[in-house]
Amino acid sequence: MARFDLTDAEWAVIEPLLPTDVRGKERVDDRRVLNGIFWRLRTGAPWADIPARYGPHTTCSNRFRRWRKRGIWDRLLDAVSEAYEGDLQMIDATSVRVHQHAACAQKKEGGSGGMGRSRGGLTSKIHALVDAEGRPVALKITEGQAHDGRSAADMLGGLGAGQILLGDRAYDSNALRTRMAEQGAWANVKPMPNRKQVLAFSPFLYKYRNLVERFFSKIKHFRAVATRYDKDPDNFLASVKLAALRVWLRAL
Known part of the structure; x- marks a missing residue:
């Protein structure tokens, strides 16, 4: 083998x-x-x-x-991730460099293809919501310059009563906090330093947010994820999901 x-x-x-x-x-x-x-x-x-x-x-x-x-890759990931531990969930994003072979597709097709200009050059951004064991619950890709918090809006529908969402300052917004409260969840998001309103925040729980960083570290062991070679954004997202599937399989 x-x-x-x-x-x-x-x-x-x-x-x-x-x-x-x-x-x-x-x-x-x-x-x-x-x-x-x-x-x-x-x-x-x-x-x-x-x-x-x-x-x-x-x-x-x-x-x-x-x-x-x-949709086979989606079906596999959905099946194994049904066992996720949802009481505590973390959200974050990471940027990956776009290889020159994939970058040429953006010019030919005239669209962004999930690629954008940021400080690292032409990049794509992987957004991930992980559970209390650091296993992926939801994934998506955007252009590299996309705002983390605004891009996460469609990834949080599964959080409900009694659950806690951890996020860094990029996710600090009244809209996100209100939405989580309406769903019965609590957004333990690190507040921006210029906030005038004092918000409930647990530094102890926030320490567990490193699990999402560790997840990104695991999937970037897969070099086709750490660097984007796929021209088609759907193919690249499928590669990310297959790497995530392998993380789940090893955990199970």
Whole structure:
């Protein structure tokens, strides 16, 4: 078994969740193809460089895109993340450099493609909501210059009664605090230093926010996430979700 291949325990979780509606010719071995996809995700190498032991590289790349379009990767991540510990959740964002091969797509297509100019040059930003164990609950990507707090608005619908959201100063807004209160949750967000209103804030609970930073550290071990090589933003988000899936599998 190669270093990045799925273990027997990880495969036992994934296999029952894979599609079984095979028509015509029998599908190439799923485990071998998935191992090829994870090899490329971990190394950041071009699809064409996938080792022959994983089969034709075109099979791996085509399966990755086809299953992304069918929502298979979303289904896998949703299934394993049902066990999340939601009493305490942390939100944050991290920027990743866009490789020059992906950057050219922005010029050709005329759209942002989830890429934007920031102090680090052309970047994309990964937004993540994680649970009390540092495992991902929600993920999205935006342009690198996107505001963390405003970009998180559509990621917080799952927080409810008795739950606590931790966030840094980028998420300090009256609108977010009001929304969390309406949902029955409490936003333990570090207030901006220029705030005149004294707000309830627990420095003790805030220390647990490092779990989201540790999550980003884990997924950036996957070089195809640490640097964006995918031109299509949907493909890049799928890569992020597959890295997140691997974090969940290892935790389980």
